[in-house]
Amino acid sequence: MDKYLDPKKQLQEWLALSLDQPLNPEAAKQLEEALLHSETLREDKAVLLRMRSELLGWKPEPVPGFLQEVKKGIEKRQREAMVLYLFPRIAVASIVIAVGIALLSAYFSDRLSDKMTLGVELLEPDDAYGFIASE
Amino acid sequence: MVMQSERDLIGKAQGGDQRAFEQLVLLHEAPIRKTVWAMLGDTPEAKDVAQEVFIRWYQSINDFESRSSLRTYLTRIAINLSLNELKRRKQKSKWLVFGRENTPEYPEPNDHEVAFKSWEAGELLHKALSLLAPDFRIVLVLRLIEGYSVQETAAMLQIPEGTVASRLARAQIKLKELIAKLDK
Structure with a gap:
C-alpha cells in the first residue's frame, strides 16, 4: 500500500x-x-x-445533413486552395502586364524614344564639335 | 468481410470516387461525432469539429495507409482537433473575463459552482465529464465511451499503458465525485 x-x-x-x-x-x-x-x-x-x-451506451443526437455539410466544407476548402494557388501567379502576371503597358505607352508618346534612352536626344552638333575640340 | 469492404471503399475514395468517400463518412459519422461530443460537449463547435475531421481526412486521403484502421485514424484526428478547440476555449476565456461569467456552458475544471447552477439534472454525467481535465477526459472517452482497450488507448495517445490505467482510475473517481457534487 x-x-x-x-x-x-x-x-x-x-x-x-x-x-x-x-x-x-x-x-x-x-x-x-x-x-x-x-x-x-x-x-x-x-x-x-x-x-x-x-x-x-452514449449516443449523440443525429445531425441531419451532416454529409452535405462535410461536402460543402470540402468544396469551400477546394475553392480557397485554388485561390491561394492562383493568387500569386495572377499577381505576378498583372504586374508584368502593367509594366509592359506603361513602357509601351511611354514609348508611343515619345517620352521614351531611342534617343532619349541613349541620352543623345538633346545633343546639338555644336556640342559635338566642342567635345571633339576639347579632346 | 466488413473490413474488406471498407478497404475497397478506401481504395475507391483514394482513386477519386466521391460516392465511396460519402459511404465512408456515413459509416464513421456516428462514432466520430460521439468522440467529439464527449470531448467538447453538446456545442455548435462539436458539430464543426466533427465535420472538420472528415474534411481533413479528405484533404490528405492519399496519405492514409491502411496500417491502422480508418476509425482509429479518424479518432486520432478527432482527439487532436478537440484538444485544439479546448485550448482555443481556454485562451478565449483568459481574454474574455466578463464573457466567462455569462457562458457557463464552457466551465473550466473545478468550476463546480457555476456548473451546478446552470445544468439540468439529466445531463449530470455528460456535464461532469466536461469538467474533467482534458488529460483525464481523453482516456475516459477512448476507453469507456469508444471502447478501446488500455493498450490501444496508450498507443493512440503515445503514452505508457500504466499511465493510461492510472489516469483512467483517477478520472473515474473524479467523475464520480463530480457527479455527487453536481447532484446535491
Missing part, C-alpha cells in the same frame, strides 16, 4: 484500476477483503460500474 496515500483513497484507486486491468496479488487481496467488509466500497463499485455502462 502506498504509505503517502489515504487508505480509503488507495482502495478506491485499486477498485477503479481493477475494472480495467488485474492488480498485483497483494493489492487484489486487500481490495477483496475491503469489499467484503465495506458497504461503502461495494456501493462505490456499483456506482463505477453503472457509470461505465452509461458511458458505453
Whole structure:
C-alpha cells in the first residue's frame, strides 16, 4: 500500500484500476477483503460500474445533413486552395502586364524614344564639335 | 468481410470516387461525432469539429495507409482537433473575463459552482465529464465511451499503458465525485 496515500483513497484507486486491468496479488487481496467488509466500497463499485455502462451506451443526437455539410466544407476548402494557388501567379502576371503597358505607352508618346534612352536626344552638333575640340 | 469492404471503399475514395468517400463518412459519422461530443460537449463547435475531421481526412486521403484502421485514424484526428478547440476555449476565456461569467456552458475544471447552477439534472454525467481535465477526459472517452482497450488507448495517445490505467482510475473517481457534487 502506498504509505503517502489515504487508505480509503488507495482502495478506491485499486477498485477503479481493477475494472480495467488485474492488480498485483497483494493489492487484489486487500481490495477483496475491503469489499467484503465495506458497504461503502461495494456501493462505490456499483456506482463505477453503472457509470461505465452509461458511458458505453452514449449516443449523440443525429445531425441531419451532416454529409452535405462535410461536402460543402470540402468544396469551400477546394475553392480557397485554388485561390491561394492562383493568387500569386495572377499577381505576378498583372504586374508584368502593367509594366509592359506603361513602357509601351511611354514609348508611343515619345517620352521614351531611342534617343532619349541613349541620352543623345538633346545633343546639338555644336556640342559635338566642342567635345571633339576639347579632346 | 466488413473490413474488406471498407478497404475497397478506401481504395475507391483514394482513386477519386466521391460516392465511396460519402459511404465512408456515413459509416464513421456516428462514432466520430460521439468522440467529439464527449470531448467538447453538446456545442455548435462539436458539430464543426466533427465535420472538420472528415474534411481533413479528405484533404490528405492519399496519405492514409491502411496500417491502422480508418476509425482509429479518424479518432486520432478527432482527439487532436478537440484538444485544439479546448485550448482555443481556454485562451478565449483568459481574454474574455466578463464573457466567462455569462457562458457557463464552457466551465473550466473545478468550476463546480457555476456548473451546478446552470445544468439540468439529466445531463449530470455528460456535464461532469466536461469538467474533467482534458488529460483525464481523453482516456475516459477512448476507453469507456469508444471502447478501446488500455493498450490501444496508450498507443493512440503515445503514452505508457500504466499511465493510461492510472489516469483512467483517477478520472473515474473524479467523475464520480463530480457527479455527487453536481447532484446535491
